[in-house]
Amino acid sequence: MKRLSEERTKILFEKLAKFIGPNIKLLIERPDGLYCFREQKDRVYYVSEKILKWANNIPSDHLISVGTCFGKFTKSNKFRLHVTALNYLAPYAQSKIWLKPPAEQQFLYGNHVSKTGLGRISENTEKYQGVVVYSMSDLPLGFGAAARSTAECKHAEPLSTVCFHQADIGEYIRSEEDLL
Amino acid sequence: MDMILTKPVVDGQKYKSIEVHKLIELNYDLGTLLAEDTNEFDVHHLRKDKNDYLLQLSRDNTQLLINQIWCLPTERIEDAIVAKLPIQKTRLPRMKHIPKPRPLTKWEQFSKAKGIVKKKKAKLSWDEQLKKWVPLFGYKKTQAEREKDWVLEVPANANPMEDQFEKNIQAKSERVAKNELQRLRNIAKSKNIKVPKVGVSNSEVSSAKDLQAAVTVAKASTASLGKFQKELPKEKEAKGVSDITPGASRKRKMPPVLGDVEKRENLAIVDTILNKRPKLNIEKAVARHINNEQVESSSMDRPKSVKKSGRKSKDNFKRPKGNSGQRTGGKSGGGRKRR
Numbered sequence: 001m002k003r004l005s006e007e008r009t010k011i012l013f014e015k016l017a018k019f020i021g022p023n024i025k026l027l028i029e030r031p032d033g034l035y036c037f038r039e040q041k042d043r044v045y046y047v048s049e050k051i052l053k054w055a056n057n058i059p060s061d062h063l064i065s066v067g068t069c070f071g072k073f074t075k076s077n078k079f080r081l082h083v084t085a086l087n088y089l090a091p092y093a094q095s096k097i098w099l100k101p102p103a104e105q106q107f108l109y110g111n112h113v114s115k116t117g118l119g120r121i122s123e124n125t126e127k128y129q130g131v132v133v134y135s136m137s138d139l140p141l142g143f144g145a146a147a148r149s150t151a152e153c154k155h156a157e158p159l160s161t162v163c164f165h166q167a168d169i170g171e172y173i174r175s176e177e178d179l180l
Numbered sequence: 181m182d183m184i185l186t187k188p189v190v191d192g193q194k195y196k197s198i199e200v201h202k203l204i205e206l207n208y209d210l211g212t213l214l215a216e217d218t219n220e221f222d223v224h225h226l227r228k229d230k231n232d233y234l235l236q237l238s239r240d241n242t243q244l245l246i247n248q249i250w251c252l253p254t255e256r257i258e259d260a261i262v263a264k265l266p267i268q269k270t271r272l273p274r275m276k277h278i279p280k281p282r283p284l285t286k287w288e289q290f291s292k293a294k295g296i297v298k299k300k301k302a303k304l305s306w307d308e309q310l311k312k313w314v315p316l317f318g319y320k321k322t323q324a325e326r327e328k329d330w331v332l333e334v335p336a337n338a339n340p341m342e343d344q345f346e347k348n349i350q351a352k353s354e355r356v357a358k359n360e361l362q363r364l365r366n367i368a369k370s371k372n373i374k375v376p377k378v379g380v381s382n383s384e385v386s387s388a389k390d391l392q393a394a395v396t397v398a399k400a401s402t403a404s405l406g407k408f409q410k411e412l413p414k415e416k417e418a419k420g421v422s423d424i425t426p427g428a429s430r431k432r433k434m435p436p437v438l439g440d441v442e443k444r445e446n447l448a449i450v451d452t453i454l455n456k457r458p459k460l461n462i463e464k465a466v467a468r469h470i471n472n473e474q475v476e477s478s479s480m481d482r483p484k485s486v487k488k489s490g491r492k493s494k495d496n497f498k499r500p501k502g503n504s505g506q507r508t509g510g511k512s513g514g515g516r517k518r519r
Binding site for chain 2: 002003005006013014017021022024028029034036037049126149150151152
């Protein structure tokens with residue numbers, strides 16, 4: 001477990017800002033104690049200081065995971081979010097997409113969202129902005145990147161992609177071993 | 181007379197019979213003088229007197245083996261009878277590891293991958309100019325070269341004052357040196373020795389990676405170890421040059437700080453990201469324009485059904501939605517500070 005370098009912190013926050021914008025501050029400044037980001041084997045964990053102190057007793061090569069895994073840094077030093085971060089992204093998300101019930105399964109199998117599956121989209125969604133995907137019953141299913149802005153969505157063809165898939169809760173089953 | 185008569189009898193008792201009876205015949209491999217007895221032990225006998233029984237058994241088996249050897253063709257060499265052993269059937273394991281093949285040199289690896297096959301060259305070749313046979317290498321070849329190159333042409337774009345002979349000698353010695361370097365490098369590679377890096381050798385032959393390494397090292401080579409050097413946009417640091425970069429260690433570790441301090445640092449980073457001046461986002465501007473047009477056109481259609489004039493004016497008043505859109509900047513309030 002080590003601290004993120006300044007460069008990597010910047011990359012991480014830039015990615016998070018795409019989804020939750022200024023709400024990142026709420027992740028760092030929490031009323032219920034200190035929380036921080038730690039890095040282990042290129043994976044970023046969001047941990048409370050209290051748990052971190054306990055985790056320090058364990059040698060790092062024995063430690064599999066601490067706190068919540070937010071994602072990982074690729075070899076080319078880009079940050080990729082994992083589904084496990086959804087719990088923290090969903091409440092603060094700035095733009096959202098709601099899926100019609102038949103499109104839910106398609107999304108949970110890792111497919112992009114086409115316009116036919118789009119139930120609702122929050123206003124002022126920009127193109128390529130990070131969006132959190134909900135079911136119609138307001139259950140967060142995953143997240144992705146908006147392929148079209150809200151205005152463009154209205155005129156899009158029915159089969160064209162509206163949201164690019166990035167992560168979904170189906171991954172808990174599909175790629176269990178990659179998630180940690 | 182008595183003694184002579186009794187002696188064979190005594191001998192017969194002293195030496196055991198060469199006839200041995202076995203239920204199952206032994207397996208022989210005479211090449212290695214090996215006999216294998218697959219008969220069962222006489223358990224009763226074995227328990228009673230182990231040493232004696234085993235001694236007996238081994239004697240019998242040895243006798244059988246020697247009987248077999250006597251069946252082989254023999255010859256007499258200087259008072260000794262010698263049997264010719266057949267080729268051995270049993271395969272013995274080797275004592276030492278099979279020696280590893282010599283690791284390929286860099287050129288051998290390359291030629292193998294490319295499928296380049298070495299061509300055999302003739303040792304002598306006919307030289308038209310000298311009218312004689314010249315060997316491929318050796319002192320006679322050098323002599324022939326010297327004879328042939330008694331005068332050298334100056335290339336059109338070369339400096340006329342340059343000594344072409346000197347240049348040839350220089351080029352030759354450089355080739356030899358390069359070959360020697362490569363030879364040593366191959367040896368080091370085969371013995372797994374790490375060769376120290378030379379750094380950046382020649383700007384003419386260096387690759388993009390070498391140049392990146394050169395930039396990284398050069399930037400760190402200031403009195404303050406490159407702390408105040410400016411970064412180019414999208415500049416990446418070269419990897420694996422920490423041993424020749426001043427002030428760099430292989431593992432860079434962030435110093436541990438208190439949670440509060442870390443939080444403050446993180447918040448500062450967040451602020452820099454959020455306060456980035458948004459560049460003119462054409463996509464967004466176009467989208468907003470389209471959106472406005474749609475709203476406008478829909479409101480133009482509306483008066484046919486809704487004939488309230490007051491409502492229309494209210495719509496017009498509301499349309500320019502300043503300050504209500506999503507701002508990436510963290511500042512609240514309108515516009516930037518003007519002085």
